[in-house]
Amino acid sequence: MTPINKQILHIAIPSIVSNITVPLLGLVDVTIVGHLGSASYIGAIAVGGMLFSMIYWIFGFLRMGTGGLTAQAYGSHNLKEATRILQRSIAVSMLLALALLILQYPIRVIAFLIIDASPDVRQLAASYFHICIWGAPATLGLYGFTGWFIGMQNSRFPMFIAITQNIVNIAASLFFVFALGMKVEGVALGTLIAQYAGLLMAYLLWLRYYRPLRKHLSRKHIFEREAMVRFFQVNRDIFLRTLCLVAVTVFFTSTGAAYGDVTLAVNTLLMQLFTLFSYIMDGFAYAGEALSGKHIGANNRTALRLTVRNLFGWGLALALMFTLLYGIGGKGFLRLLTNDEQVILASATYFYWVLAIPLVGFSAFLLDGICIGATATRLMLRAMIVASAGFFLVYYGFRSSLGNHALWMAFILYLLLRGVVQAILSRRLINK
Structure with a gap:
């Protein structure tokens, strides 16, 4: 196999594994509530999951833009700029997440004007939404880290993070629902904890394996105009x-x-x-x-x-x-x-x-x-x-x-x- 093909597969295969794990988060939630005895629980997870998919899909530019800019900085051996691209991406992610948290109530109202659902499903989906929305900083922050890792030619870390999120989500959701007797709220808390577990793991991996880049961190240069x-x-x-x-x-x-x-x-x-x-x-x-x-x-x-x-x-x-x-x-x-x-x-x-x-x-x-x-x-x-x-x-x-x-x-x-x-x-x- 040629070196180019090895490089392609080195990035593509872990990325494919990461992609396949993405729907598992939603599938786990649906499977758990599917054993709670009411179709309205499944409907609530379906509606809430669809709503978050649409919201986060729109902000997918954080991953893609960060990945492209980082890859070019990596190719030009400008590790200082690569580090600051990550800082900018995380900073913008946090600002956007803050906006989502502030606007969560109007977002929910507008969404339910569009989505046709029964009163029971609406009530349960609202509970799910108002818990999971607090995962916005983790999810958007992970977009920045994922794009940055890929730009640095490292797709293994996003794969490790995705697998960890699924394991944490399964364990936490099962605990809250079946050990503590919670319903949709337990599934939402499990998802929320999994999101922050993924962000924490991304940060720890960065600290452990990219420690030399810490010297390039600079608050002053994050928001350089150009x-x-x-x-x-x-x-x-x-x-x-x-x-x-x-x-x-x-x-x-x-x-x-x-x-x-x-x-x-x-x-x-x-x-x-x-x-x-x-x-x-x-x-x-x-x-x-x-x-x-x-x-x-x-x-x-x-x-x-x-x-x-x-x-x-x-x-x-x-x-x-x-x-x-x-x-x-x-x-x-x-x-x-x-x-x-x-x-x-x-x-x-x-x-x-x-x-x-x-x-x-x-x-x-x-x-x-x-x-x-x-x-x-x-x-x-x-x-x-x-x-x-x-x-x-x-x-x-x-x-x-x-x-x-x-x-x-x-x-x-x-x-x-x-x-x-x-x-x-x-x-x-x-x-x-």
Whole structure:
């Protein structure tokens, strides 16, 4: 195996493990409350979990922006700047977390105006929300640490942190619910403790393994004007891109619901296949982020082009593998998720759209990582705007004749446009 491929896998494999552990936090919570004897408990966790996913998804720019900037500083051997990027990221994370804590009541009110739920679920979800919201400093702070570790070519630490969070969450939630007799509040406290356990572990790992960088810590230089302008420019573009991504995702789900419960169930199950593929491809996107940023920081364009070429080799191979796996075993996987024959039968009508996802979508994931590492965030934003516009134009152009098929066709085009437009716009960045 070539050195470049070893570097890619060294970052990608721990990142994939970290990605797979992310949904386990929510799954553990649902499993615990699922044994409490009331469907309203499950509904409360589902609503609360969805709300936090949307909130924290929007702030994902903290991880991505920090990762790209750090990787370039690492590549240029500017460890002083790399250290201060972490300081800036943590400082901004804490300010944003403080805003969420101050605004928690209006956020909850607005969210429940949008989310349709029964009074019992609303009451329980509100309790869950007002406990878990106090984990905002830990969650957003971890975004900064995770991005920084990846930028420093270290994806093992985020993996260790994610595994630790799951272990703490399981132990704490089981203790509060079954030993102390708490209900939804116990699950929320378990999640809260797990979030701070992850942040504490990140800080201790940094102290233990990056101790020499402590000499570069400086309160005076955290908010240097030029550095902060660049930090916010990068993160502003990622934030706006994320809003477009959220708009497409929410529209896909809500529009599918308008076609009836069976269609909503079909879309939800089929999207699990996309999610599974995305966990794998995101691992390679993180590798692209770390390595492309390092090579650009070192002004090594030859290594950058070689990395991109190898990344696309891995991406194409994985896309072909997933297409084959979904073609052979995808319907069997759906039967693991549901035994509703009506839903399984209806899913066959739309299954060929899922088969197109790996080959159509893999380049979008990889180019996202490469552009983040290159801090070419304006390029990412432009590609996302084009792709999102294409999504809505295709759906509204064909919905009257194709119905839910128009929704899937629009989603496939959206993935394709993200990859194609970014490939066109990034050619000069990669080949110059």
